[in-house]
Amino acid sequence: MKFNQHSLLAFIILTLLLGVLFLLGNWQAIFYSKTEDIRIAVSRTPLSAPIYIAKDKGLFDPRCIDVQLTEVFGGKASFEKMIRGEADFATSSESVIAFQSLKRNDFANIATFVQSDNDVKFVISKKSGIIVPQDLVGKKIAVTKGAAGEYFLSIYLALSGVDLKNVEVIDKAPEALAKSLQQGEVDVVVPWEPYAYETLRLSDGDAEILPSKNLYTLTFNLVAKKLNLAAKPQAARCILMGLKKAQEFIAKHPEESRQILIKRLRLDSNFVNWVWQDYIFKLSLSRSLVLNMESQIEWAISQGIVKSVVMPDFEHLIDQEYLMDVVPYAVTLN
């Protein structure tokens, strides 16, 4: 029948068009040659929320990567785990990257995924008699050296007109800071979250925070060994794609995102609500990151925190290729 032939032709054309539309929607999947097993050393902090949420909501494309998370205390530990080859990717603050860049250049930062202007805090013991920053002279201050806390401590003291030499700085692991203040070992601790909240909770009202919001913007970054990146370039893109989806999810569903974080890190909901407003979850690689790291090293050299006198080439420690492929407009290095 003539009519049936035409109907068949119309059906075939429609099917072909739908097929083309389907392929257009899933074109990326065609290029995935295999699923890569990826280990990420995640710093156990709400700053790592995009990674936890991407994992929890299945936003890492299973056709491309199978992500395993290893939790560590702090970005420095995460970085070291990655360097030891125990993880493919690490989550570290720009301070860790800046200080590590003085020792090595075999790694690259592929994206900043969060920033906060209030993550590192000054927690003082009420018994120490500190009321204003100038009272810090002669006090014992515990901080995690080689991380964001150390840099923040130095600029906070400088801004307060206190010389670094006039205080006693003690190096402590991030998870040990709360205990050292509680036990009266030190007068001040400079932890990041959630250890600042933990310090306040353990002090049972004997500790308080000195106002320091907006003085320092901390960023958290995804870092990997250059060799590893060269070996698994598609995995890096897929991780960033998952983080992009997680970032969109957080913007659209902040409450659900908080709940995921509370459950995952077994955190107090009051704490998460307290810190959440300080976090800006966005993917970027910007000039300000380079300027910030340069500024930190410059300051550390001038303060004698580090011995080096050569400024590392940070632009060679940032690999914009992957983020450029996933969110091109988020790369503003030039």
Place this chain on the structure above:
Amino acid sequence: MLIDWTLKKRLGLFAYGNLVVVILVVLTLVYSWLKIEKALERQDYALKVQNMSFSLQRTILKEDVAHLEGAMKWETNLVSLTKILNQPPELTPAQQTLQNSLITQNKSLDILYRKLMGIASKTIGGKIENLLTKRLLVQVDMIVTDSQHLAALARNDIKKIEKRQILIILITLLCGVLILFVGAHRIGFLVSEAVYNLKQGIDSINKRQFKQLPSIHGFEELSRFIAQFNQMSSQLEKTTVTRDVLQQIVEERTAVLKQIANTDHLTQIANRVALFERGNMEFARAKKYNHSLTLLLIDCDWFKKINENYGHSIGDNLLFQLARICERQLKDEDFLARYNGAEFAILLPHSDITGGLDIAYAIKDAISENALYKEEEKIEFSVSIGLAALMKKHDSFENMLADAEAALTSAKDKGKNCIDVTSP
């Protein structure tokens, strides 16, 4: 399932369908236009923030922001930036994240600047002032980055809206064209099928074949039209007499009339006219093929007397019975006719004189066995029979008949109830 919709309804639906498609396209265009307007508004906002942050950046790089003129310029620009940031347009969730970042960066900028001013007034030292100036620069750069990011998101939104709109228009047009194609084809198919069937129907009627057209589904007017055509065809079939039928009727009627004209009313056998017609035909055939032919003439003896004694009805009945007796002795090919008054003629094709005699004796025997009664009185009657077989001398049926008459006269002269044969 096929629905018998009217053509008007189908065309109406087509028109409404197209109108809906057009309205959909217009609505999506209006929707996209509104979205693009919003995205442009966001882009403008981002550019304003970016321009102002560039001004702040220039101020840091060119002026001493901690003192006099530089400080004034900085503060003016910072107030302007804060004012712009306090009047954002409606933003998407992703853009709101950047807006939050911008507000935070701006606050940090303000706090850092105040710290810088505090240090500058106390003349603490160059190092920390230098650090703070660099921190300000970083902070401004973060604002520039965020505003660039915001503008890029707005541009991306516009691209997405454009792509989506093109896709919507393409899909709508594709669906519209498909619907039109299928619909137009369906209507065309139904109309051409109906026209084809009607043509077949009309051709059939021309050939006096009154077919019923197959019904068409899905098109009410055509269904009605076909039904009316079929009704007309049935009506015509009932009322129209074809030429063949008419011919047949005429032939039948003619045959009946001919039979009436060739039949003797009293005895219900062939009459004299029919005898001559058949006699001439059999004579000609026998002559042509050299077949034998025998003619018998039978006359009822004393018939006039029977009529007088018993009445004409008995006479008529006698003739009727005699015809039946003769009939019973004949084969299908033989021919019996009433020749004249009480005389009957029998033509026996393919029979010679012996066969004729056999029939003559058989008739006589049958007459003797079938008496006629009137009120239990037996009426005796007999017949005289004259035979003439076809001979060479005969050149017509009349000649043969004359010989048979001569033989009959001879039989009667011999005292009736006799059989006589024409001598060769």
